[in-house]
Amino acid sequence: MGESNHGTPWVPILLRSAVAAAFGILTVFWQQPGEGVLGMAGGLYLLLTAVVLWPMAALAGGLGQARIRSLVLLEAALYALAGVAVLALRSAEVFCVAAGLALVVGGAVELYLWKTTRAAFLPARDWLITGVVGVGTALILLAVQLMGLGAHAMLGVTGGSAIIIAVALATSGLGARWDARQPAGTGPATTARQKP
Numbered sequence: 001m002g003e004s005n006h007g008t009p010w011v012p013i014l015l016r017s018a019v020a021a022a023f024g025i026l027t028v029f030w031q032q033p034g035e036g037v038l039g040m041a042g043g044l045y046l047l048l049t050a051v052v053l054w055p056m057a058a059l060a061g062g063l064g065q066a067r068i069r070s071l072v073l074l075e076a077a078l079y080a081l082a083g084v085a086v087l088a089l090r091s092a093e094v095f096c097v098a099a100g101l102a103l104v105v106g107g108a109v110e111l112y113l114w115k116t117t118r119a120a121f122l123p124a125r126d127w128l129i130t131g132v133v134g135v136g137t138a139l140i141l142l143a144v145q146l147m148g149l150g151a152h153a154m155l156g157v158t159g160g161s162a163i164i165i166a167v168a169l170a171t172s173g174l175g176a177r178w179d180a181r182q183p184a185g186t187g188p189a190t191t192a193r194q195k196p
Contacts, residue, residue: 009123012055013173019048021166027159038151039090042158046099047083050076056123065121068113075106095154096145100138107134122176129168137161 023045030037053076060068082102086095110131118124137158144153 009056009059010173010176012052012059013123013126013169013176015052015055016049017166017169017173019045019052020162020169023048024159024163024166027155027162030155033152033155035090035092035151038092038095038155039086042095042099042155043083043085043087043090045083045158045162046079046086046102050079050083053079059123060121063121065117068117068121068124071109071113075109078102078105092145092151092154095151096141099158100141103134103141104138107131107136107138110134123172126169126172130165133161133164 023041026041027033030041033041053072057069057072057076060066060072079102082098085098108131110127113121113124114127114131118127140157141154144150144157
């Protein structure tokens, strides 16, 4: 069958999908979450999202995509700072501001990278969805805060967006995993890496 196409970047995609899925499922099954749950679960989600963005940045760096690497590291740093702030302060207001900033900036970064690098970097093809969901979630969180709907609504909004991200990235990651099993030189990742 030939040598496997190990350059297909499925692991970082599926890691992010798994984190989003775990958080999304938690929000569905938690009946009456208060600010403590929002602070703990939301803070961990933001922090773990930062952690799983690091392998994506490393992948981009390994492929000589310095601009992608730098912007993904910036996004990871924002998620990490937001996660620490939310875990430390545990209030709906802090979650709205910290998570909202991380989501809107991270979403904007992903939309920019989707527009400029999707032909050269396979994971960037997913960033249209994750970018739109990130920016949209930040705007909805602001509306929820202004309407005074509280922690339960904020957890529902971010959990719903996490489920969308999880499904989109799982589909993409499993497709990339399938490509990784194909002989070298036949998958889209190889073609994408060869473009300037």
